Amino acid sequence: MVFENKVAVVTGGAQGIGKAIAAAFEAEGATVYIIDIQEGNWFVGDVSDKETLERFANEVIDKSGHVDYLINNALPMMKGIDECSFEEFQYALSVGVTAPFYLTKLFKPYFSDGASIINIASSRDRMSQPQTESYTAAKGGIAALTHALAVSLAGKARVNSISPGWIDTTGSEFSGPDAFQQPAGCVGKPSDIASMVLFLCSDKAGFITGENICIDGGMTKQMIYHGDHGWTLQ
Numbered sequence: 001m002v003f004e005n006k007v008a009v010v011t012g013g014a015q016g017i018g019k020a021i022a023a024a025f026e027a028e029g030a031t032v033y034i035i036d037i038q039e040g041n042w043f044v045g046d047v048s049d050k051e052t053l054e055r056f057a058n059e060v061i062d063k064s065g066h067v068d069y070l071i072n073n074a075l076p077m078m079k080g081i082d083e084c085s086f087e088e089f090q091y092a093l094s095v096g097v098t099a100p101f102y103l104t105k106l107f108k109p110y111f112s113d114g115a116s117i118i119n120i121a122s123s124r125d126r127m128s129q130p131q132t133e134s135y136t137a138a139k140g141g142i143a144a145l146t147h148a149l150a151v152s153l154a155g156k157a158r159v160n161s162i163s164p165g166w167i168d169t170t171g172s173e174f175s176g177p178d179a180f181q182q183p184a185g186c187v188g189k190p191s192d193i194a195s196m197v198l199f200l201c202s203d204k205a206g207f208i209t210g211e212n213i214c215i216d217g218g219m220t221k222q223m224i225y226h227g228d229h230g231w232t233l234q
């Protein structure tokens with residue numbers, strides 16, 4: 001039990017990648033606190049809201065007294081330049097950037113020795129499909145926030161980000177082009193992200209901070225020109 005007596009906080013832990021991260025910590029003995037906007041057996045609230053974050057942080061500290069690991073995972077909305085309103089864009093940044101910043105600030109006095117923060121970004125922090133501005137800006141923001149915090153929290157907490165590519169959270173089977181478009185030959189699973197989160201939080205990663213790990217089956221490393229490997233521009 002690598003994480004016995006440790007306290008982990010996971011945002012957006014009700015389903016998908018966050019749920020897998022929470023389960024992986026629990027399986028290694030950690031006490032896990034989840035905040036999610038969905039109803040359930042956790043702290044229910046919207047991470048875009050300042051007072052909600054303050055109430056959540058107070059509850060965690062009242063119950064545990066300290067925090068070892070903060071995993072900023074809640075999903076910001078994706079809307080593009082044509083449809084996204086001013087308010088929706090701000091909301092995406094509140095969920096994806098401001099909440100990770102403010103939760104870190106709230107927990108800062110309570111981080112224990114060896115504390116670690118993992119920000120879940122996306123391979124979209126470095127590349128884009130059309131009409132994805134709110135999400136992509138939030139992911140670029142959290143990726144940059146990571147190295148800023150790593151420097152500010154030097155000696156107090158290590159701060160790293162993970163940029164997933166396509167991670168299937170539905171348990172579906174993918175074959176053919178869906179799978180082999182990734183150089184690794186498959187679509188990713190939530191456990192691919194959860195195991196990296198646990199590694200980065202462990203003592204084995206004690207010399208890693210301010211770093212980004214892209215877990216995308218090699219998708220962002222693939223250079224594509226018209227005509228390559230059957231890829232054609234219509």
Ligand code: NAD
Pocket residue numbers: 011012013014015016017018035036037038045046047048072073074075076095120121122123163164165166167168169
């Ligand atoms: P998901 O939709 O399955 O889960 C996201 C969770 O966040 C849900 O439980 C949801 O209720 C919660 N959430 C959303 N808005 C919230 C809010 N305002 N306040 C509190 N909770 C909120 O998504 P996922 O695929 O598991 O994604 C998890 C993280 O991984 C996200 O940050 C996402 O951007 C990132 N990511 C996922 C993929 C992928 O392919 N699945 C790829 C790249 C990055």
